[in-house]
Structures are given as C-alpha cells and as structure tokens.
Amino acid sequence: MPEDPARALWIFGYGSLVWRPDFDHVESLPAVIRGFRRVFWQGSTDHRGVPGAPGRVVTLLPEPGGECAGRVYRVAPRAREQVLAGLDRREQGGYERFEVAAWLTDGGRRRRVPALMYAATPGNRNYLGPAPLEEIVRQVRGSCGPSGHNVDYVLELAAALRAMGACDPHVFEVESLLQAEGRQ
Numbered sequence: 001m002p003e004d005p006a007r008a009l010w011i012f013g014y015g016s017l018v019w020r021p022d023f024d025h026v027e028s029l030p031a032v033i034r035g036f037r038r039v040f041w042q043g044s045t046d047h048r049g050v051p052g053a054p055g056r057v058v059t060l061l062p063e064p065g066g067e068c069a070g071r072v073y074r075v076a077p078r079a080r081e082q083v084l085a086g087l088d089r090r091e092q093g094g095y096e097r098f099e100v101a102a103w104l105t106d107g108g109r110r111r112r113v114p115a116l117m118y119a120a121t122p123g124n125r126n127y128l129g130p131a132p133l134e135e136i137v138r139q140v141r142g143s144c145g146p147s148g149h150n151v152d153y154v155l156e157l158a159a160a161l162r163a164m165g166a167c168d169p170h171v172f173e174v175e176s177l178l179q180a181e182g183r184q
C-alpha cells in the first residue's frame with residue numbers, strides 16, 4: 001500500500017545534519033526557520049571534542065526577527081521510529097527535540113512544513129554559552145573527537161551553507177578566521 005505523504009516526518013537540520021544527515025530520507029530541501037540564530041555555544045564531548053576538552057558546535061538562540069538556514073529532510077512513515085531513535089542517540093550530548101515550522105526556500109516558493117529539530121538549551125551538561133570570537137576559534141582549532149576535528153565541522157557547515165546559497169555571517173566569520181590561522 002502506498003505511504004500517505006501527510007504522515008511523513010520532516011527533520012530540520014542546521015549543523016552537522018546539513019551536510020551529513022546519515023539517516024534514511026526520501027527528499028532533502030533547503031529551508032529556513034524563523035525566530036532563531038545559529039551560535040557556536042554548545043560543547044561537544046562525544047563528536048568534536050572529548051570529556052574535559054569539549055569542542056564547540058552549533059545550537060540555536062531564540063532571536064525575534066532572526067532566521068536560520070538549513071535543510072529539511074522528509075522521512076517516510078515506515079522509517080520514522082528508526083530514524084528518530086538514531087538521531088536521539090547521535091544528538092544525546094545535550095540536544096533535545098523540538099517542533100518547529102520550517103519554510104522551504106527552494107525555487108522561490110515558500111511552503112511551510114511542520115518539522116522536528118534538535119537544539120541544545122542552557123542548562124544541559126555540555127552547554128558553554130557565549131564567548132568572544134577569538135575564544136571560539138581557539139577552542140575549535142584545538143578540539144578533536146570521535147567524529148573528527150572540530151575545524152572540519154565548521155568548514156563543512158560553511159561550505160554546505162554556501163553551496164545552498166545561504167548566508168550566515170557568524171559561521172562565515174569563524175570559518176575565515178580558521179582558514180587564516182590554520183589548525184593546531
């Protein structure tokens with residue numbers, strides 16, 4: 001029996017999920033969410049750093065009038081439970097699931113889909129919060145974890161956003177400082 005598209009699950013990704021979804025999906029489209037901005041405020045001790053020497057990865061900060069570009073992925077109803085279990089495991093270092101409205105930005109049309117996303121809020125055990133830009137760059141340059149070097153996380157994210165035609169001055173600024181200084 002064909003699957004009912006209305007029962008599909010949409011996942012919005014704005015960090016590693018933009019360039020390395022690594023889960024079963026039937027469609028992926030550029031999208032934005034409104035009312036947030038992306039910040040390197042979450043510590044990573046299981047992907048881009050280790051306990052005692054966390055890397056810095058992105059989370060979302062509520063910001064009236066803000067917009068955060070990423071990708072939405074449509075997951076078939078039959079794959080729903082397996083995909084969510086895998087993502088809950090992957091994002092277990094401080095991220096929680098939230099419901100959000102994602103706006104598809106493909107081809108000039110703006111269609112709204114209800115999506116789930118993972119965001120790390122203040123109070124989780126790995127939350128780092130704000131820091132001067134030089135401190136963020138210093139920490140990224142010096143961090144590495146089971147998923148690879150923290151520098152690669154930033155460069156991959158910046159390249160994927162650029163390839164989609166999206167602009168995020170904060171991400172591009174961290175990228176350009178990393179490229180200027182190299183890694184340790």
Ligand code: SIN
Pocket residue numbers: 012013014015016017018057058091117118
């Ligand atoms: C996301 O990509 O949407 C969540 C944060 C991350 O895994 O980098």
